Amino acid sequence: MSCTLEELYPYLNQSKELTFILFQLLSNTCWHLAHQLKRSTFYNRHEKVASFLLDETAHSNIDKAISENCLPYSHEELSVCLGLNRVTVTKVLNDFKQKGWIQLQYKRILIINRKALTTFLHTLAQEF
Numbered sequence: 001m002s003c004t005l006e007e008l009y010p011y012l013n014q015s016k017e018l019t020f021i022l023f024q025l026l027s028n029t030c031w032h033l034a035h036q037l038k039r040s041t042f043y044n045r046h047e048k049v050a051s052f053l054l055d056e057t058a059h060s061n062i063d064k065a066i067s068e069n070c071l072p073y074s075h076e077e078l079s080v081c082l083g084l085n086r087v088t089v090t091k092v093l094n095d096f097k098q099k100g101w102i103q104l105q106y107k108r109i110l111i112i113n114r115k116a117l118t119t120f121l122h123t124l125a126q127e128f
Contacts, residue, residue: 040083048082049092050121053102057111069114074107 012019039051057068065072079086096102101117103110
């Protein structure tokens with residue numbers, strides 16, 4: 001669905017609430033795109049995977065079968081999303097598994113220790 005600013009403008013004039021919601025949506029979209037750019041440009045492979053796991057599971061999405069502790073992605077799907085080689089993603093996931101942060105199942109990644117992933121990501125971010 002799309003509309004032009006000229007079509008939307010009369011409704012924005014009538015409703016401050018609609019204007020606020022629209023600006024909030026645009027702000028969230030801008031933040032999300034900036035975060036994606038930051039992740040793809042500045043993060044190393046471990047940071048990219050940790051950030052993606054945390055971001056994608058921050059809010060449950062029933063339509064995509066995503067919960068706060070489960071991401072239904074294969075290693076290949078995750079590699080495509082992150083722009084990494086599948087082998088690299090598998091190595092990183094296995095590192096996280098060895099640390100007890102995640103469990104791996106067929107086309108599913110279970111987050112066992114969200115706090116450890118968050119701490120790992122924030123510790124690296126402070127060093128940068």
